[in-house]
Amino acid sequence: MKSQPQEYLWSFEDLERVLKTHYEHPDIDRVRDAYLYAKEAHGTKRRYSGASYIIHPIATAVRLAEMQLPLEIVIAGLLHDVPEDTDRTLEDVQEAFGEDIASMVAGVTKLGKVKYRGIDRYAENLRKMFLAMAADVRVVFIKFADRLHNVETLFAMPEHKRQRVAKEVLEIYAPIAGRLGMGEMKGRLEDNAFRYAMPQEYDAAKTLFDQQVQVRTDDIEFTIAEARTQLQKAHIPIQYISGRRKFLYSFWRKLQSYHGDVSKIYDLIAIRMIVDSVTDCYAALGILHSHWVPLKGRIKDYIAQPKPNGYQSLHSTVLDEHCGIVEFQIRTKDMHNEAEFGVAAHWHYKQHGSEDPPKIPWMQDLIDIHKEISSGKDFLKHLDEVKLDMFQDRIFVLTPEGDVIDLPEGSTPVDFAYHIHTDVGNKCVSASVNDHAVPLDLPLKSGDLCIIVTDKKRKGPNPDWLKFVKTHHAQSKIRAATRNRVRQWIDGMMGAATKTKRI
Numbered sequence: 369m370k371s372q373p374q375e376y377l378w379s380f381e382d383l384e385r386v387l388k389t390h391y392e393h394p395d396i397d398r399v400r401d402a403y404l405y406a407k408e409a410h411g412t413k414r415r416y417s418g419a420s421y422i423i424h425p426i427a428t429a430v431r432l433a434e435m436q437l438p439l440e441i442v443i444a445g446l447l448h449d450v451p452e453d454t455d456r457t458l459e460d461v462q463e464a465f466g467e468d469i470a471s472m473v474a475g476v477t478k479l480g481k482v483k484y485r486g487i488d489r490y491a492e493n494l495r496k497m498f499l500a501m502a503a504d505v506r507v508v509f510i511k512f513a514d515r516l517h518n519v520e521t522l523f524a525m526p527e528h529k530r531q532r533v534a535k536e537v538l539e540i541y542a543p544i545a546g547r548l549g550m551g552e553m554k555g556r557l558e559d560n561a562f563r564y565a566m567p568q569e570y571d572a573a574k575t576l577f578d579q580q581v582q583v584r585t586d587d588i589e590f591t592i593a594e595a596r597t598q599l600q601k602a603h604i605p606i607q608y609i610s611g612r613r614k615f616l617y618s619f620w621r622k623l624q625s626y627h628g629d630v631s632k633i634y635d636l637i638a639i640r641m642i643v644d645s646v647t648d649c650y651a652a653l654g655i656l657h658s659h660w661v662p663l664k665g666r667i668k669d670y671i672a673q674p675k676p677n678g679y680q681s682l683h684s685t686v687l688d689e690h691c692g693i694v695e696f697q698i699r700t701k702d703m704h705n706e707a708e709f710g711v712a713a714h715w716h717y718k719q720h721g722s723e724d725p726p727k728i729p730w731m732q733d734l735i736d737i738h739k740e741i742s743s744g745k746d747f748l749k750h751l752d753e754v755k756l757d758m759f760q761d762r763i764f765v766l767t768p769e770g771d772v773i774d775l776p777e778g779s780t781p782v783d784f785a786y787h788i789h790t791d792v793g794n795k796c797v798s799a800s801v802n803d804h805a806v807p808l809d810l811p812l813k814s815g816d817l818c819i820i821v822t823d824k825k826r827k828g829p830n831p832d833w834l835k836f837v838k839t840h841h842a843q844s845k846i847r848a849a850t851r852n853r854v855r856q857w858i859d860g861m862m863g864a865a866t867k868t869k870r871i
């Protein structure tokens with residue numbers, strides 16, 4: 369029998385150490401108050417592992433502190449299970465720690481209250497809940513940190529619970545973390561859940577991965593040293609360079625898409641490099657390419673063209689005589705923070721005056737708010753008041769497949785249809801929302817499940833739709849299709865006219 373892994377017993381000292389590492393002058397006393405409050409409230413309660421319950425809220429707070437989020441969020445993390453699991457009520461928390469912290473705790477508590485009613489139903493409900501709660505994205509950060517600790521300690525849970533929690537993490541939490549650009553959180557959530565959600569695949573993937581990595585590690589170190597020398601010669605300072613292992617779940621997914629051919633996966637270990645500026649990113653790429661031959665079609669400029677979730681970096685896969693094919697990832701510190709922490713990077717306790725261009729639609733809104741209120745002032749101080757309304761003027765509508773489509777408030781089934789595909793928009797004849805037939809101009813709400821009925825024979829969109837559609841995308845597609853039809857009609861008339869003349 370395998371010996372059970374031991375649960376790490378987090379202490380307040382761990383949290384204190386992390387705070388002192390990442391924060392300039394953290395108010396440790398304030399955090400300690402919350403810790404003592406939670407500790408007393410949870411009392412003698414124990415976790416499945418037998419450990420004292422308080423280690424869970426501490427672990428949650430540690431993860432929030434590692435993300436360098438404002439102390440209010442760390443404190444709310446310490447208190448997140450108090451109203452749900454102890455005699456203390458939300459009102460008690462509010463009295464002790466104020467309205468703002470209590471409102472975050474309330475948000476986390478509500479998220480936990482979705483009841484299990486079959487996995488599909490559950491997933492749908494939870495997703496809706498999640499989206500609704502996302503009105504205060506800080507709640508989502510706490511929920512992620514909470515869930516990450518739970519999933520890291522799944523071994524201590526009863527068997528029947530493990531599967532459910534692991535599946536939920538893969539199906540709901542990780543994709544949302546990905547959407548928010550929180551790459552590190554997504555990877556850690558997935559790798560921990562993978563093991564329990566798909567034990568056989570996990571074992572196979574891990575064995576293969578470890579073999580490959582073992583073979584590669586020395587070679588990679590050699591290439592790193594060489595890259596260092598080359599950049600030094602060119603006077604491009606490197607802040608950081610290291611081999612970075614791919615997350616296991618992500619490896620496995622990629623392996624599936626290559627039909628199990630591991631030789632096609634070039635970024636098992638990528639060489640990640642952080643330089644001072646965007647200019648240095650491109651300069652470094654130039655130097656690397658003058659030394660190593662880049663593979664055709666494998667140079668990706670995610671700086672000029674960020675991924676939809678905001679990810680930025682330069683990627684290039686090169687061929688090295690000794691070490692074979694290896695991928696370089698070049699980025700600035702700001703891009704790195706954005707890639708690891710996503711939206712959370714904008715909450716960083718310490719802002720380094722970054723001028724990151726916004727990359728996700730609703731992040732544009734956030735940055736605008738940021739610019740508006742930060743004119744010379746401390747952004748973070750105000751941000752907590754604003755509570756990031758980024759989700760409030762966007763709605764999230766679900767497709768029957770469970771995909772989340774992000775639209776501006778007031779969007780209609782026609783906007784939704786065009787978002788899915790121009791053809792779906794052009795051929796759209798009717799719609800249903802949550803199983804009820806609705807008019808095409810009905811404003812959709814977050815959490816609605818929308819189905820579009822199309823008719824292949826339909827000639828094109830109704831120009832009247834222009835009166836109610838909300839998205840620029842739908843407008844331009846309707847205009848284009850209408851123009852084409854008018855053109856065809858005119859062409860038809862002209863043709864007929866010509867024919868008539870000829871006769």
Ligand code: MN
Pocket residue numbers: 424448449514
């Ligand atoms: Mn919890």
